Each structure stands twice: as C-alpha cells, then as structure tokens.
Amino acid sequence: MTTSTAPALKPKRSPHFWRNTIEGYLFIGPVVLGLLIWTFGPMVASAYYSLTDYRIISAPEFIGFQNYIDLFTRDRLFIQSLSVTVRYAIMVMFLGQIVSLLIAVLLSQKLPGMSIFRTFFYLPIIVPFVASALLWRYLFNKDYGPINGLLTGIGLPEINWLGSPHSALFSLVIMSVWTGAVTTIIYVAGLQQIPEELHDAAKIDGGNSVQRFFYVTIPMLSPTIFFNVVTGFIAAFQFFVPAFLMTEGGPANSTYFYNLNIYEKAFQWLEMGYASAMAWVIFVIIMIITILLFRISNRWVYYESANES
Amino acid sequence: MSSRKWFLVFVVLLAFVAVGSVAAQEVTQIRFGTINDPAVERVNQLLVENFQAQHPGVEVIVEYIPGADLVSTYTTQAAAGTLPDVIWLADLFVVPFAQGDIVFDMQPLAEGDANFDLSDIYDNLLGLSRVEGEGLYMIPSSYDVVTMYYNATLFEEAGAPLPTADWTWDDYIAACQTIKEATGKYCFANGGGLPTFEWWAWVVPFVQGYGGSLVGEDGMATLNTPETLAGFQAYVDLWTTHDIAQPLDFDAGGNCFIVGECATMFFIPGIMSALRALDPQPFEWDIQVIPSHPEGKFTGMGTYGYAVSANAQDPALAWDFVKHLASADAQLAIAANYAGTPLLQSLREDPGIVDLAAPPENITAFIENGENGILPTFFPGECGSLYAGQINQEVKDALETAILGMMSVEEAFTIANDNINACLGG
Numbered sequence: 105m106t107t108s109t110a111p112a113l114k115p116k117r118s119p120h121f122w123r124n125t126i127e128g129y130l131f132i133g134p135v136v137l138g139l140l141i142w143t144f145g146p147m148v149a150s151a152y153y154s155l156t157d158y159r160i161i162s163a164p165e166f167i168g169f170q171n172y173i174d175l176f177t178r179d180r181l182f183i184q185s186l187s188v189t190v191r192y193a194i195m196v197m198f199l200g201q202i203v204s205l206l207i208a209v210l211l212s213q214k215l216p217g218m219s220i221f222r223t224f225f226y227l228p229i230i231v232p233f234v235a236s237a238l239l240w241r242y243l244f245n246k247d248y249g250p251i252n253g254l255l256t257g258i259g260l261p262e263i264n265w266l267g268s269p270h271s272a273l274f275s276l277v278i279m280s281v282w283t284g285a286v287t288t289i290i291y292v293a294g295l296q297q298i299p300e301e302l303h304d305a306a307k308i309d310g311g312n313s314v315q316r317f318f319y320v321t322i323p324m325l326s327p328t329i330f331f332n333v334v335t336g337f338i339a340a341f342q343f344f345v346p347a348f349l350m351t352e353g354g355p356a357n358s359t360y361f362y363n364l365n366i367y368e369k370a371f372q373w374l375e376m377g378y379a380s381a382m383a384w385v386i387f388v389i390i391m392i393i394t395i396l397l398f399r400i401s402n403r404w405v406y407y408e409s410a411n412e413s
Numbered sequence: 414m415s416s417r418k419w420f421l422v423f424v425v426l427l428a429f430v431a432v433g434s435v436a437a438q439e440v441t442q443i444r445f446g447t448i449n450d451p452a453v454e455r456v457n458q459l460l461v462e463n464f465q466a467q468h469p470g471v472e473v474i475v476e477y478i479p480g481a482d483l484v485s486t487y488t489t490q491a492a493a494g495t496l497p498d499v500i501w502l503a504d505l506f507v508v509p510f511a512q513g514d515i516v517f518d519m520q521p522l523a524e525g526d527a528n529f530d531l532s533d534i535y536d537n538l539l540g541l542s543r544v545e546g547e548g549l550y551m552i553p554s555s556y557d558v559v560t561m562y563y564n565a566t567l568f569e570e571a572g573a574p575l576p577t578a579d580w581t582w583d584d585y586i587a588a589c590q591t592i593k594e595a596t597g598k599y600c601f602a603n604g605g606g607l608p609t610f611e612w613w614a615w616v617v618p619f620v621q622g623y624g625g626s627l628v629g630e631d632g633m634a635t636l637n638t639p640e641t642l643a644g645f646q647a648y649v650d651l652w653t654t655h656d657i658a659q660p661l662d663f664d665a666g667g668n669c670f671i672v673g674e675c676a677t678m679f680f681i682p683g684i685m686s687a688l689r690a691l692d693p694q695p696f697e698w699d700i701q702v703i704p705s706h707p708e709g710k711f712t713g714m715g716t717y718g719y720a721v722s723a724n725a726q727d728p729a730l731a732w733d734f735v736k737h738l739a740s741a742d743a744q745l746a747i748a749a750n751y752a753g754t755p756l757l758q759s760l761r762e763d764p765g766i767v768d769l770a771a772p773p774e775n776i777t778a779f780i781e782n783g784e785n786g787i788l789p790t791f792f793p794g795e796c797g798s799l800y801a802g803q804i805n806q807e808v809k810d811a812l813e814t815a816i817l818g819m820m821s822v823e824e825a826f827t828i829a830n831d832n833i834n835a836c837l838g839g
Binding site: 159160161162178180181241245246247264266267268269354355356357371372373374 | 484485488489491492509513514515660661662663664797801802803806810813814817819832835836
C-alpha cells in the first residue's frame with residue numbers, strides 16, 4: 105500500500121504579521137541593547153580581564169589562568185571570605201526562611217487591621233541600607249546598645265555582638281533576617297493562593313492545625329518556598345553593604361565576605377584582573393548551587409498545574 | 414605699489430593683529446581635582462584665589478571627587494588621559510600614583526623656579542612626597558607629624574602627672590594606668606574617626622623604637638626578628654598587658670579623645686581646628702612631643718597635598734597653582750586657621766605661629782616633634798604597602814589577632830612575615 109502525502113502548505117503571513125513583528129522588536133530593542141551593552145558586554149570583558157594582570161593604569165597583560173591558580177593556592181583570604189559567605193548563606197537561609205514563613209502565616213490570618221501589620225513588616229525594606237546599618241550598629245553596641253540592655257535587664261550576660269569574632273557573623277544574620285520583608289510578602293501572596301477548600305477538606309478529615317500546615321500548606325507553598333530559597337541563596341552570596349558599613353570585615357576577618365574581598369581587591373588594591381577572576385568563581389559557585397537546587401526540586405516542590413496535566 | 418595693493422597689505426596686517434590679540438586674550442582653563450572635605454576646603458580656596466590673582470585670564474574649574482572614590486577616579490582618568498591638571502592627594506597615594514604615572518615629577522619645576530625654595534621645607538616631611546628619596550610628587554600642605562594631644566582636665570582629676578617633653582613610654586603607661594584606675598577611661602584613642610590600630614604612623618615608630626625594621630637589606634620582610642617583635646609586642650601591650658588603649662570593640666560614639674572618653678590622642682596638627690571648634694570647650698587640652706622608646710623618639714607623619722598631574726596640559730601653569738601652598742603666606746594662613754603647622758623652616762620662630770592663641774598652649778611642640786618624624790617603610794615589588802594591599806592586610810591581621818589574644822605576637826608576625834615573603838619572593 106502506498107500512501108501519498110500532500111506537501112504541507114506554508115501559511116501565508118499577513119501584512120499585519122510583519123508589521124507586528126517589527127514593532128515588537130522595536131519595542132524590546134532598547135532593553136535588549138541595554139542588556140547586551142551594559143550586562144553581557146561587561147561580563148565578557150570581565151571574563152577576559154580575569155585572564156590578565158590588569159591594574160587600570162597600564163594595559164591588561166595576558167597571564168592565562170594564573171589569577172585562578174593564585175586564588176586557590178596563595179590567597180588565604182579567598183578561602184576565608186568564601187567560608188564566611190557560605191556559613192552566612194546557610195544560616196540566613198534556614199533562619200530567614202523559617203522566620204519569614206512564620207511571620208507570613210501570622211500575617212495571613214483574617215483579622216481586622218492585618219494590612220497595617222503587613223505594612224509594618226514591609227518597612228525594613230524601604231529603610232536605606234546605610235540607615236539600617238547604623239541603626240543595627242547602635243542596637244548591637246556592647247556598652248550602650250538596647251539589646252544588651254534588655255539581656256542584662258532579665259539577668260542574662262552581655263554579648264559582644266559585633267566585637268567578637270565568635271558572634272559578629274551571627275549578628276549580621278540577625279540583621280539580614282530583619283530585612284527579609286520581601287520574602288515574607290512573597291510568602292503571604294503564596295499563602296493566599298492556597299484554595300480554602302483544601303483546608304476545609306483536611307478539617308473534615310480530622311486534621312488539626314499543625315497537620316494542615318505540614319500536609320496542606322507546605323506542599324501547596326513549595327513552589328513559593330523554592331523561589332525564595334533560590335533567590336535567597338543568590339542574595340546571600342552577594343551580601344556586601346552591611347558588612348562594609350558595620351564591621352569592615354572584622355573582627356579578625358570573621359565577617360570578611362566574599363564580595364567585600366572582591367571590592368577591596370578591585371578598588372583598594374586596584375587588582376582588576378584578580379578581582380574579575382574572583383567574580384567569575386563566585387558566579388560559577390552560585391550557578392552550581394542554583395542548578396543543584398533545581399535538580400532536587402523535583403523531589404519536594406509540588407506544582408498543581410503539572411499534576412493536572 | 415598701487416594704493417589698492419597697499420590697502421590689501423594693510424587689511425592683511427590688521428587681520429593678523431586682530432587674530433593675535435584675540436589669541437592672547439583667549440581664556441584658558443585649569444582643571445583642579447580635589448575631595449569635598451571642609452578641612453581641605455580652606456586650603457583649596459587659598460590656592461584658587463592666589464592663582465586667579467596671578468592669572469586673571471585663566472579659569473579654574475574645581476572638580477570635587479568623593480574621598481572613597483578618589484583612587485578609582487584618578488586611575489580611571491589616568492587610563493583615559495583625562496586627569497585634571499592639578500590634583501589633591503595624600504601621602505599614602507604618592508608611591509602608587511608616581512609608579513602609575515598619575516602625578517608629574519615636580520622636582521625639575523621646583524629647581525628651575527627662582528621664586529621657590531625647596532630647601533626651606535623640612536627634609537623629612539619631603540620624604541613623604543618622594544619615591545625612595547627620589548622625585549617630588551606632592552607639595553605637602555603642612556608639617557604633619559604625629560604628636561600627643563592630652564586631656565589635661567582628665568589627667569588632673571585622676572592625679573596623674575601632665576606629660577612633659579622628656580617622658581618615656583613607661584611614664585606614659587604609668588600615668589594612663591593612674592587615669593584608668595581613677596576614672597575607668599582609656600588613654601590611647603584609635604578608630605572612631607581616627608585611624609585604626611594598624612596605622613603605620615603608630616606601629617612603625619614602636620618597631621624602630623626597639624631597634625627593629627620591617628624590611629631587610631635584601632628587600633625581604635623582617636617582621637619576626639627579635640627587635641621587630643619587641644616593638645610589636647610593646648605596641649600590642651598597650652591593649653593586652655596594660656589595658657590602656659581603647660579596645661577595638663569600644664565604640665565611644667565618635668573620636669574617643671574628642672568625646673572625652675580617652676585621655677590622649679596621637680595625631681597630626683590639623684585636628685586642632687576641630688578641637689577648638691567645640692563650644693564650649695568640654696575639657697582643657699594641650700599637646701606634647703612623643704614619649705621616648707628605648708632607642709629614642711620616633712613618630713609617624715601623614716599629610717595631604719597637591720600635585721601636578723601627568724596629564725597637565727601646561728605643567729608650568731599647574732606648578733604655579735601648586736607651589737603657592739609652600740609659600741609663607743599660605744603656610745601662615747593655614748596655621749592661623751589651626752589647620753596645620755608651617756612646613757617652612759624659615760617660619761619656625763615666626764610670631765604668626767608662636768603667638769597663636771591657646772589652646773594648644775604648647776603649639777611649638779608640633780615643630781619640636783618634627784625631628785622625630787619617620788617615613789613609612791617602603792616595600793619593593795607588587796605586594797602592596799603599609800597603606801594598602803597584601804602587606805597592609807598581613808600586618809593588620811597579625812596585630813588584630815595579637816591584640817584580641819587569639820595568637821601571640823611572635824606567632825602572628827611569623828605567619829605574616831612568611832606570607833609577605835612568599836609574595837615578595839615571587
């Protein structure tokens with residue numbers, strides 16, 4: 105048996121199609137151009153500079169992978185700053201996500217005046233970084249800070265929050281959790297998307313509030329949690345301003361974050377090639393973590409739409 | 414020649430004269446890059462006003478640069494060839510700026526200027542403007558030698574003797590311990606508006622005061638020789654053994670000396686104006702020369718100044734702008750504003766200085782202390798300096814770990830020495 109198939113006819117493009125296409129490209133053109141010039145351009149340049157000895161004043165001198173070799177073999181502060189950043193990222197992820205989620209649950213309660221509370225919790229994000237850094241430096245002050253005043257008031261010993269290498273990093277974690285308002289707001293939005301009937305069904309089946317939280321709320325919120333974890337990790341690895349303003353990396357390099365290290369190498373030591381190599385290393389680390397998070401997300405992130413299809 | 418031809422020649426000549434006169438009257442410009450700092454602004458004004466009086470046809474364009482962006486701005490401008498003609502800079506930038514061709518060597522200009530006497534400037538101060546004793550890359554603003562300020566009220570209240578010119582550091586420590594016991598206040602102010610503990614102008618004098626040095630004749634670091642370690646130890650002891658230095662985590666709410674929480678401050682003359690501006694004066698204060706170490710008196714220096722940039726369109730014109738800083742008029746004006754001490758030896762006994770109203774009563778101590786001023790140690794190679802880069806980082810980390818009691822001085826500086834030499838050795 106032979107079958108013959110008629111050649112597929114190419115749909116004829118209407119004059120509007122081309123006009124719309126051109127208009128579309130014209131509209132996105134400035135953004136695409138901006139991205140190419142201001143984002144991808146510097147990225148390509150920094151990739152090249154990372155292979156050079158470049159100190160701005162003189163022309164870059166190609167040295168191959170020497171900057172990367174030096175990073176891993178000769179620079180003790182590279183490992184130190186990476187270790188500080190990773191420890192910070194882990195702490196701020198766990199503490200930040202849990203606190204933000206709990207606050208979001210509280211803010212999702214149907215009580216009068218809740219919108220006012222939500223506004224209060226959003227306030228930290230509109231406070232300028234410098235102002236909040238100064239505020240927290242005052243709060244954490246060993247001698248006259250209100251936090252230590254509170255601790256001694258209830259009979260607990262004072263803590264040298266920012267002055268001790270043992271507590272300075274954790275102090276910055278506490279401050280970062282306070283500024284996690286965006287995470288909280290995203291969780292609030294996620295919680296509001298969970299269908300009420302799922303909770304009702306769980307109630308009818310005898311589920312108490314804790315069971316409903318773990319068996320209904322968390323699975324339904326898992327895409328939101330995943331989003332917050334991914335963006336939170338990336339933000340944690342880019343942590344810079346509070347450390348720069350509050351501790352300058354001290355004491356004893358205990359808050360010497362990776363980005364602070366990059367900043368000093370680039371703008372104080374003027375080793376632009378070396379700093380570019382550092383930037384690419386952290387880029388690769390963030391990319392690997394993001395890919396890993398996406399890989400393991402299949403196991404715990406529940407997408408209702410994917411289930412339906 | 415016909416009358417028409419004569420007329421043409423006349424017109425051509427007239428045109429030449431007209432063009433020439435226009436060219437002569439053409440307003441040229443001089444660009445002046447500086448930081449936006451009230452402490453510097455008065456000196457900036459002095460220079461601009463003097464230059465405009467001398468060159469009324471030249472416009473001065475002042476370009477303010479945020480202090481934190483100074484290095485990146487200058488280096489970027491240097492790479493692009495767009496540096497201002499004259500730039501403000503501080504002593505810490507002299508070596509890197511000279512090596513990076515950001516500043517012009519003004520030595521030939523100074524030597525070729527009959528109205529400028531370089532030999533009148535204190536020689537040790539000029540060391541801050543040179544690279545290994547060569548060239549002239551900055552005209553300093555003042556004879557800025559680190560001198561002891563003391564809170565006389567606090568000393569008297571505690572029953573401690575007031576500092577004298579023949580004090581040793583042991584005398585200083587004993588008086589400070591008396592103050593600490595009587596008032597609970599510290600002595601050696603650092604951080605909080607002052608330089609932090611690793612400032613070379615405090616540390617290196619201790620090293621030299623115990624007969625040590627940071628670099629050997631072979632150009633390698635010598636941070637762990639017995640003499641050098643003794644100097645570091647004596648410095649660290651101010652925190653650890655004697656407990657008289659402002660702790661690194663003690664936030665006094667500003668400059669510890671100015672807010673009255675520290676009894677002494679070792680700093681340059683320029684801070685006088687800030688102290689005098691306190692109204693009413695919160696305490697009585699005066700100054701005294703640096704106490705003596707076992708090997709004699711040593712103290713650091715640190716100043717800002719001005720330079721002709723490597724991109725100056727007319728270096729001679731830019732030099733005219735800069736050189737006024739080292740004139741008697743400018744130096745007396747700076748001193749009258751309590752913004753510095755004259756850097757000219759010829760003004761040492763000038764009534765414009767010695768008769769200045771107190772405080773400080775003992776203002777000549779700044780000049781007497783000048784002979785104790787030393788220069789920052791120069792490290793060869795590309796491992797940084799005592800101001801920035803790896804060498805600064807290693808010394809800072811070693812001092813901090815020793816002050817915090819995380820390591821002994823010997824352990825900390827042996828590690829620092831090895832790390833620096835690993836870099837210096839290539």
